[in-house]
Amino acid sequence: MTSGDSFLRDFATLSAFGATERGGVHREAASEADEAQRRWFEQLLAGRGFTVRYDRIGNQFGLRETVPGAPYVLVGSHLDSQPRGGRYDGAYGVLAAAHAVHRVAGTGGTALNLAVVNWFNEEGSRFTPSMFGSAVFTGALDLDTARDTTDPAGVRVGDRLAAMGQTGTEAPVLADVAAYAEIHIEQGRVLEETGTTIGLVADTWAARKYDLRVLGDQSHTGSTPMADRQDALLGAAHLVVAARALADELSTPDAPLHTSVSRMAVEPNSPVTVAREAVLNLDLRSPDEDLLARADATLHERIPAIERTARVGIEVAGAQRWGVRPFPEAGVELARRAADELGLSHRRISTVAGHDSVHLNAHVPTVMLFVPSVDGISHNEAELTRDDDALAGVELLTAVVRRLAAGEPAGG
Structure with missing residues (x-):
């Protein structure tokens, strides 16, 4: 089985959690479907040599430590979805991160440690605000306030995470992170309409x-x-x-x-x-x-x-x-060089949607990448990214992670 086949197989398995009859997923944060997929993802990570940890707000980390005392290159996105949403939004980036980090860790010779993250409750559809887990991680949202947040039915975040057994204290903290990378579907039409494979995200609205x-x-x-x-x-x-x-x-x-x-x-x-x-x-x-x-x-x-x-x-x-937040130019340039080496077409692009990378970008060098969305559809069961574009994104993310893990600067 090729690395591409392995990714598509894992993505098909992931897409079965909370699957809807119209091809989307319904797995809001800390729902039964989200809990089940997080347990599956923990098993996938552990089976590929990662040490799995959770922090107190339920962010899920897979660690590959090969350089004692060194900080981490952190890579990820989120697995939760909007109600009856698409199967690519967030989930593609988490799984791409797991595959990219596994490939890079397997080659050895890194100067930094590597970690995958599945941020808790990025969508904000059940517990508000959105980008919840990364906000706590970066100090933009108070931990106790976040844990006391309730959903419309009165379910408290801290109680639900405790029931899931998915909180802890031995996970990385912001001070442990040297750089962050995230790949995501565009959720717009620019890449598709211009025939471009990769979006190099230069700033956020x-x-x-x-x-x-x-x-x-x-x-x-x-x-x-x-x-x-x-x-x-x-x-x-x-x-x-x-x-x-x-x-x-x-x-x-x-x-x-x-x-x-x-x-x-x-x-x-x-x-x-x-x-x-x-x-x-x-x-x-x-x-x-x-x-x-x-x-x-x-x-x-x-x-x-x-x-x-x-x-x-x-x-x-x-x-x-x-406000408008530029991503570090050094990170955009690092990703551009990697895309050129792989022969992937690319263009600078802005992100209109918020992402966990927006929070991380305020604190550590951050690289944000996009792959095309068919017809720009997102937060909808019809959301689609073609397999060849998804696989190209995994290849580029792997190349970016390899450069970051070697200590190549992405900003400062």
């Missing part, structure tokens, strides 16, 4: 994310006069429209703005009751920080009018933000 609470007053949908209603859902609907209007009004070809409302919880969510509360996630992203700041200011300027129109109050319950 800026983002501002808000959890907004719309506060109204519960009443009867039939008998309450329209003038008396304080409908939280109506206020939330105005926010949805306002978010889209910002993108329509402010985007330009050179400075796009992406906006969305991606989740909403309504109380009491009864068919005959005007909603007393709606909680929603509102997301603004752009490669232009000035445009993003203008959109953000405009949004907040329009909130008082929405409150008056719907007779509701609107509160900011939580916020996440980051």
Whole structure:
């Protein structure tokens, strides 16, 4: 069996955990499907000579230590998925990391130790915020706060991880990491439309994310006069429209703005009751920080009018933000040289989506790579990356890890 056949076989096995009838996967963080795949991945790593460790937030590490006392080249992504999501998002990068590190460790002669990581709850669909495990790892999210986070059913992160037996204290910490590398599907159409195999990620778009609470007053949908209603859902609907209007009004070809409302919880969510509360996630992203700041200011300027129109109050319950973050140019150049040696077409590209690499990039030299997504589809059961592109990505990641493990600089 060739190395490519081995990867595709393992990926097929991985894709069976939480598989949906339409070819996707449903395995939110710490679900039964996620727990099962993490146990399978632990066995795969152990069977190939890795020492498996977990940290206190459930990040899963596979260690290959050959240089006592040396730091690690850390490589990985995440195995959890969105509800009824695609089988490539995150999972491809974790498995590619395992294969790349195994190949490099098998050749010997590295100056640094090697480690694979499966970050806990990157998607943020069950426990918020997203990029959860890497945020704790890098200090962007307090450990105790993270462990006390609950899902909509009241299940606490710390309790669920304890029940899974997937926490520990002997895993690497940020100070042990010399460099980080991650490969991911693009989740866009640039590579496919330009006939390019590899995206060399040069920067990430800026983002501002808000959890907004719309506060109204519960009443009867039939008998309450329209003038008396304080409908939280109506206020939330105005926010949805306002978010889209910002993108329509402010985007330009050179400075796009992406906006969305991606989740909403309504109380009491009864068919005959005007909603007393709606909680929603509102997301603004752009490669232009000035445009993003203008959109953000405009949004907040329009909130008082929405409150008056719907007779509701609107509160900011939580916020996440980051600016445009370049990845180290030395890492982009390292990956470019490796791609050239392998004869793989490549281009510089930005990431619009957030990734665990965004957190790591603020602290250690970080290399981020993309492979094509068919039709740009992601967070959808139809998500697809062709086998030849997936295998090319594994080959490139292996070459990048080999260079990093030899001590080649990727930034500073």
